[in-house]
Every structure is written in C-alpha cells, then in structure tokens.
Amino acid sequence: MAIDVDTFLASRPDGLDVLALGEPTHGEPAFPRLRNHVFERLVARGFRSIAVESDRIAGLAVDDYVRDGVGGLDDVLATGFSHRGGELAANRELVQWMRTHNAAVPAGERLSFHGFDAPLEMISAPSPGPYLRHLRDFLAAELGADALPPRSGDLEALAGDDARWSDTAALMDPARSPGRTGDAATLRVLADDLLTTLDVHAARLGPARRRARLHGTAALGLLRYHAVAADPAPEARRVSHLLGVRDAWMAHNLLDIRAQEYRRGPTLLFAHNRHLQRHPSTWRLAGMDLEWGSAGAGIAAELGSRYAFLAGSLGASRALGLDGPAADTIEGMLAASAAGQGPIVERTRLTRPAAGAASRAGVTPEQGYFPLDAATVEHCDGVWHVDRFPAAAVAAAARIAALPGVFQQDAGPDDGAPEVAWDERFFFVGPDRRRPFASIVGHDIPGFDEASRLDRIGVFRLNIELGRARFEALFGYPPRDAEDHRGEVDFAAEDELFPHPQYALHGWAGVINPGPRTQGLVDELIAHAHGRAADRDRRRAASG
Numbered sequence: 001m002a003i004d005v006d007t008f009l010a011s012r013p014d015g016l017d018v019l020a021l022g023e024p025t026h027g028e029p030a031f032p033r034l035r036n037h038v039f040e041r042l043v044a045r046g047f048r049s050i051a052v053e054s055d056r057i058a059g060l061a062v063d064d065y066v067r068d069g070v071g072g073l074d075d076v077l078a079t080g081f082s083h084r085g086g087e088l089a090a091n092r093e094l095v096q097w098m099r100t101h102n103a104a105v106p107a108g109e110r111l112s113f114h115g116f117d118a119p120l121e122m123i124s125a126p127s128p129g130p131y132l133r134h135l136r137d138f139l140a141a142e143l144g145a146d147a148l149p150p151r152s153g154d155l156e157a158l159a160g161d162d163a164r165w166s167d168t169a170a171l172m173d174p175a176r177s178p179g180r181t182g183d184a185a186t187l188r189v190l191a192d193d194l195l196t197t198l199d200v201h202a203a204r205l206g207p208a209r210r211r212a213r214l215h216g217t218a219a220l221g222l223l224r225y226h227a228v229a230a231d232p233a234p235e236a237r238r239v240s241h242l243l244g245v246r247d248a249w250m251a252h253n254l255l256d257i258r259a260q261e262y263r264r265g266p267t268l269l270f271a272h273n274r275h276l277q278r279h280p281s282t283w284r285l286a287g288m289d290l291e292w293g294s295a296g297a298g299i300a301a302e303l304g305s306r307y308a309f310l311a312g313s314l315g316a317s318r319a320l321g322l323d324g325p326a327a328d329t330i331e332g333m334l335a336a337s338a339a340g341q342g343p344i345v346e347r348t349r350l351t352r353p354a355a356g357a358a359s360r361a362g363v364t365p366e367q368g369y370f371p372l373d374a375a376t377v378e379h380c381d382g383v384w385h386v387d388r389f390p391a392a393a394v395a396a397a398a399r400i401a402a403l404p405g406v407f408q409q410d411a412g413p414d415d416g417a418p419e420v421a422w423d424e425r426f427f428f429v430g431p432d433r434r435r436p437f438a439s440i441v442g443h444d445i446p447g448f449d450e451a452s453r454l455d456r457i458g459v460f461r462l463n464i465e466l467g468r469a470r471f472e473a474l475f476g477y478p479p480r481d482a483e484d485h486r487g488e489v490d491f492a493a494e495d496e497l498f499p500h501p502q503y504a505l506h507g508w509a510g511v512i513n514p515g516p517r518t519q520g521l522v523d524e525l526i527a528h529a530h531g532r533a534a535d536r537d538r539r540r541a542a543s544g
Contacts (some may be wrong), residue, residue: 002343059115129159179226251298315387318412
C-alpha cells in the first residue's frame with residue numbers, strides 16, 4: 001500500500017534529523033519538482049532547511065538570497081549551483097518559494113538552503129589555491145599579517161597556476177597530477193596551520209569565521225582528492241577511491257550542516273540514490289567495476305535511526321527516452337501498485353518481491369539511470385515511485401488513441417514543449433495536428449494551471465473539447481460565462497466533470513481520474529469530440 005510523506009513521518013515516533021529523498025537519475029525533472037512539493041509539506045511539520053547535491057560554498061549565495069534577499073535571482077541561480085543546477089526550472093521555483101516564505105516570517109524561523117557537495121566535476125577538480133587565499137586573506141584582515149602561520153606568503157608559489165590542477169588530464173592521468181608533489185604536501189600543512197589559527201582566535205573572529213572555515217576545509221578536501229588522483233594504483237581502485245573521498249566529504253559537510261541546524265528543526269536532503277544509500281555504491285563504468293562507501297553510510301553511522309532514506313524509483317521518462325518498466329522488475333511492481341507522483345512504499349512491503357525481481361532492461365549509460373535492485377530496497381526505509389504518466393492514464397490514452405484516424409502526440413524535449421509538460425498526451429484527428437480534441441495531463445503549470453492540484457499522488461486530468469452547444473447543455477451556461485461561475489467549481493474534485501480551469505472559454509471540460517461516476521459520460525463526450533475533430537479534418541481535406 002502506498003502512503004504519503006505525512007504518514008511515513010507519523011510511522012517514526014522518535015522523529016528524524018534528516019529525511020533523504022533519492023533520485024535514480026539526474027535527468028528526470030519530475031524528481032526535483034516533486035521534491036519542492038514535499039519540502040513545502042515538511043516545512044509545515046517543522047523542517048527548516050534543505051540540502052541538495054550542489055557545491056557547498058557556491059550554495060552560500062543561494063542561502064543569502066533566500067534568507068535575506070541578497071543579490072538578484074538570475075545571478076544567484078547562475079553562481080549558487082554547481083553542475084548547471086541553476087538551469088533547472090524546479091530549482092528556480094524552489095529558490096523563489098523559499099524567498100517568498102522567508103520574507104513573511106521572523107528571522108529565526110527563516111528557511112535555510114545548503115549545498116552539501118564538494119566543488120568537483122566528473123572529470124575535473126579545481127585548485128585549492130583560491131580557497132586557501134580566501135582563508136589567509138580573511139585572517140590577515142582580521143588579525144594582521146603577523147598572526148599568519150609560516151609560509152603563508154609562499155601560498156601563490158606553492159599552488160602555482162590554478163589551471164594545472166583543474167586540467168582534466170590531472171584527474172585522468174596520475175602522472176599528470178600535482179596531488180603528490182612536495183608543494184602539495186606543504187600546502188596541506190599550510191591549510192591545517194591556517195585552520196588552527198582560525199580556531200585559536202575563534203572568540204575574536206566571531207560568526208564570520210564560519211565561511212572562512214568552509215573555504216579552508218574545502219582546500220583540504222581538494223588536496224586529499226588530488227592526492228588520490230595522483231595514486232598510481234590500478235585504475236578501478238584509484239577511481240573507486242576518488243568516488244569514496246567525494247562521498248566522505250559529502251557526509252562531513254552534511255553532519256556539519258546538521259550541527260548548524262539541529263536546534264531549528266530537521267533537514268530535507270536531496271541527491272542521487274548512490275550518494276544517499278546506506279550500503280556500498282557500485283557502478284560499471286568504462287569497463288571498470290567500481291565500489292565505494294556512500295555518503296548515506298557515513299551519515300547513518302552518526303545519526304542512526306534519525307536518518308531516513310527514501311530511494312527514488314522511475315517509470316517511463318520522455319526526458320531520458322526511457323520506456324516503461326517490465327512488470328517483473330521492481331519499478332514495474334511499483335508502477336502497478338503505487339502509480340502517480342511520488343507515493344511512498346515502505347521497505348518491508350518490497351523486500352521479499354524485490355529479491356526475486358528481474359533487473360530493468362533497456363537502460364543505456366547516456367541516460368544516467370541506475371535501476372533499483374534488491375540491495376537498495378533492503379537498505380532503504382521506503383521507495384518513492386515517480387511515474388509522470390501513471391497506469392490509469394496510460395489505459396485512458398490507449399482507448400482514445402484506438403479511435404479511427406487519431407494521432408497521439410507525447411510532449412517531450414524533442415518537440416519544444418516546456419519541461420513541466422513532458423509526458424503529457426494530446427490527441428488529434430488528421431496529420432496536421434493543429435487542434436487537439438482531447439488531452440491528458442498530470443502536472444500543474446506554476447502560475448497558470450494549478451487549480452486541479454495535479455501534482456497529487458496518482459492524479460491526472462482528462463480534458464475534452466465539447467464545443468459551445470454541448471458545453472452549455474452540460475453546465476447550464478455558455479462558455480463565455482464560465483469565468484462568472486468559477487467560484488462554484490471544485491477543479492480538484494475526482495471523478496467529476498467540470499469546466500476546464502483555463503480553457504472553458506473555448507468550450508473545454510475536464511475530469512480528474514474518470515471513474516464509475518463519470519466513465520459512461522466521458523466515453524460519450526470523447527466520441528462527440530472525436531466526431532467534431534473528424535468533421536473538421538474532412539472539411540480541411542475537401543478544401544484542398
């Protein structure tokens with residue numbers, strides 16, 4: 001049985017410090033959008049922070065903006081997220097919502113934003129130089145140059161050209177890495193000395209030292225990472241070690257974030273399943289079998305039962321070009337029992353069927369999708385399954401598509417549709433596809449079409465073009481008067497026919513999750529709309 005996040009939290013009477021939402025790929029935008037809805041619910045339950053898989057230091061700019069309005073939204077999105085995360089529509093929506101929320105509450109109740117990732121890319125890592133310079137210059141400004149440790153003046157010479165560190169070859173080829181040179185060893189000692197100086201003068205430096213410390217610890221982390229990059233060990237061992245260092249760094253960052261936040265409330269964590277799971281992570285990459293300890297294991301070792309991990313599961317995805325899962329896979333079982341947008345299935349209900357499930361086929365490395373397996377299910381607290389077009393909607397679409405002459409268009413990234421509309425279905429008669437006679441949608445469009453609350457679990461809306469006469473016969477007023485009657489309509493009611501929230505003026509109606517009450521009428525209205533569309537197509541053909 002699927003449950004929602006409120007029911008899941010109620011099942012843990014001892015409470016949580018961290019609720020971790022995983023995603024099995026970074027390529028499906030439904031996950032971060034649903035994360036936003038979950039976070040809004042959690043804020044009402046006392047959560048006061050969110051941490052995402054993005055560079056921690058870059059994220060300080062986002063936190064400044066959402067808490068105090070520092071900077072402009074576009075600049076913050078461009079600089080405050082790593083891995084091009086600022087380009088995601090869902091991240092823009094999250095930042096805007098947090099800023100609006102915080103503007104209306106006292107300072108102590110404001111929500112905070114954190115990145116918890118290291119400042120790394122997949123095939124490059126930056127120089128520690130800029131981070132050490134930030135720490136050194138802060139100490140010099142606050143304490144004076146005489147308080148700096150020995151060799152602080154040699155920092156530029158020791159770090160050298162930043163490009164020699166960030167060059168892809170420095171990460172891919174151990175012989176090209178500066179990570180185990182004498183200068184790198186001296187820089188590690190200098191970083192430690194600068195951080196010690198910061199601690200010695202903590203009382204004098206006050207709260208401002210926190211950001212300086214983050215730069216110093218980032219520099220140390222980078223020096224450790226570059227040292228592993230320079231390891232001449234067999235390639236699979238070296239790459240596994242690099243992945244493990246990154247995840248250990250993530251865990252350290254998150255535990256430090258919790259030290260900041262524990263008095264204010266729990267934290268929502270959002271990242272890839274492979275970073276959040278408790279058991280070792282594995283990856284088959286470029287002929288190598290990689291294995292490393294995940295960040296989730298490190299977090300759980302400290303927080304115990306106060307860390308909960310919900311693994312992400314995905315149905316079909318237009319964004320990835322991923323077909324629906326077979327019925328005998330874990331994802332297929334979830335699609336059959338928990339269709340919709342983000343319901344949670346508890347681990348205990350999945351452990352036994354997952355043990356005998358088939359591995360999901362048809363997945364390519366380019367999709368970046370990691371199918372669920374028995375080990376992930378065994379070590380999580382639950383699975384949240386995301387299906388942008390649930391099984392009931394698939395069945396409704398199949399009935400419409402089977403009508404004579406119907407063309408079905410599935411919105412996706414290849415046809416210019418906005419991301420929020422991907423996976424939605426539009427039905428036409430005739431090949432020109434100018435004017436649909438029906439559509440099936442399962443997502444709110446922020447600021448435009450939100451009245452039906454389509455981001456609820458297992459909800460979709462069938463939209464039907466009725467025409468003026470049939471619209472008036474059903475609702476008792478013509479389409480032009482629909483706006484005057486808007487206050488009389490519950491656009492979120494299930495299995496009820498109602499004027500379309502946005503297109504009633506053009507003679508459209510909608511019904512959420514057609515069921516026993518409306519199915520007969522819906523079938524009749526679909527036939528009516530199909531007949532009108534067929535007549536239009538015949539007239540177009542006759543006119544040449």
